[in-house]
Amino acid sequence: MSRKLVFFLAIVASLAVGAALPGLVARFGGAGAPANGGGPEAVAPAPQGLIPLSAAQIEAAKIGIAKAGPGVIRRQITVPAAVKPDPDHLARVAAKVAGVVAEMRKKLGDEVARNETIAIIDSREVADAKSEYLAALANYDLQSQLFQREKGLFEKKITAEQLFLKARATFTEAKLRLDLSRGKLAALDLSESEIAALGSQPIARLREKEIRAPIKGRVIERLTNIGQPVTAESQLYVLADLSEVEVELAVPVADLASVRVGQPVLLKGTGGRSFEGAVRVVHSIITPETRTGHVVATFKNPDYALRAGALLNAEIAVEQSPAKVLVPRAAVQLVHNEPTVFVRVKDGFEKRVVELGDGDETSVEIIKGLAPGERFAVANSFVLKAEAGKSEIPEE
Template identity: 85%
Template sequence: MSRKLALSLVILASLAVGATLPGLVARFSGARAPAVVTAPTDAPAPAEGLIPLTAVQIESAKIGVEKAGPGVIRRQITVPATVKPDPDRLARVAAKVAGVVSAMRAKLGDDVQKDQTIAVIDSREVADAKSEYLAARANFDLQSQLFQREKGLFEKKITAEQLFLKARAAFTEAKLRLDLARGKLAALDLSDAEIAALGSQPIARLREKEIHAPIRGRVIERLANIGLPVTPETQLYVLADLSEVEVELAVPVADLASVRVGQPVMLKGADGRKFEGAVRVVHSIITPDTRTGHVVATFRNADYALRAGSLLNAEITVEQSPAKVLIPRAAVQLVHNEPTVFVRVADGFEKRVVELGDGDEKSVEIIKGISAGEPIAVENSFVLKAEAGKTEIPEE
């Protein structure tokens, strides 16, 4: 019985030593306890190259999105530009008669219409011409009646042929004098309507000569005042139709060979507004002082935003080529020294490496990587570059 009890105690002691031996070995050998394994979560890991952002985050970061599409690559040169009135739309208004200015009806800066009365000259020369015309017309009317009377009597064999011929000669002379008087008034710049209205004009106005605007435009110079004695050559106003202006471009000699008539020209105003025009003239003579070529472009200026005398910069497009996919240069970021574009997707933006083609100062062609119609980040894309860098930091 004692042997069985001793055997049982030995077996129990062996089991106890076996259970504690691994812990003792680990304790003396310095080995760590096995790590605790956590259960995997159900949340999926973000796709490679995806930068998850909500619509609110995109808006707060002011990331602008536009669709990639076809465009035109332009090679441009920037040159100094001077705005001037178009010489074909500039008019210098002269008095055309000798006299004294009695009225100036347009002020500096006023817009006037064609044939509008802008000044009045008190002229003895005009009074004499009008009086001569009125006398010639009265005599013509009288001789016309006498001629018609003698013609009727002669046809009825009532009067002699000599009287008929005399009446016809007097009528012909009266008509000639009337034509000469009318021609003198026309030379003094009186219109047909003004000449026709002389018969009903008050005598006090026979000395007046109205000056009419030859074009529709704006008064840019007023050169006379009331009471000023004038001659036919005296200038009263300078009018300019500024709805279309000329811009003189100083093109360097090195670039002059690339400039052609009809090429587009972009002009940026002082307020940032852009105007589109075209090259009209390329002079073949170089300006000696500046050693630049003289080029003239024309621009529409309906609201007079381009002011004559302004000194601005102009961009001349000297070469154009089409591109299937053209995007702003600001949309391209260098990530790991690779040109990258961020494409808008449902969950944010997808980082995509692209292959660049030709380009200009503002845009660049995409040969491979994105297609026309895909929405891409074109403003503040550097924010996405920074976010992409955060996602690539390895976790410990």
């Protein structure tokens, strides 16, 4: 009976030891089979902080990658902006003579070239000045011939000195009259080429005064019509060369002290297009109605996309500072309330906590945690944040 009892107790003890053995092995780091009964094909868990992704998965998720590097932190202010023609590229074309408008060769919006004839004035004043010049020119030619004849005779002792001196005085007077009539035509804005061509000009055109464009540009105003009487001060056209425009910026008084001549200005146009310019003038007078400072910036406008009179928004870069490592703000994600970037490694992305520095609206400086030259996720980095959150969920 006692022998059977001893045998029974031995069987119970062996069963208890067999049940406890796997736990003891796992507790003390011994090698053994996994608890789920997996074979040698079981995959080892990924290192902590690694998000394993293949190149195909990265491309499918549209995760953009950039290389860390230096940049410039810009502090900027956004202000209202009004586009207007540059005064140095604006011309008001006057008639310059009294008369009647005979032709208006340009319409509103037409392009004009420098020195192109854009209007014609029918003027009696011009006709009188041209006739006076032609008469003076004919008399000058005659007196010149007579003077040269008398000079030759005097040198040959054929004529008296008194006749020679009289011929010279008459020639000098004719030359003076010619110069005065030429000056009058120049005062009426006739060019040297126009004056030289008067001798061959038809009589019917003596009343015509050609009005030429002083600059190249576009007609932005047409101020008269055919048949309308005009004076010398009457304006016919307003021309503007809009390849360069001026923009008035209304800067709040609190920010006016930070604005300097030469600072970059970014103008936000319609359709999402931007234009780069610079501050040219900072006025010292405050506008009483709006309590804003008057700042003027200039912009190149080669394709005339900026239209005079447009009201837009402008960003003035009032302060700039260099940064050794500057990344877009979209690349930084908050993971457990810590700023984190996802660095590209061989097998995917590494979740890395970083220390942030100064920044602006679009970028932020990385002081610690990301070295220049390392590649990191820029676009769609929130996908990596979601994957990192999945890996932290404990398995049942």
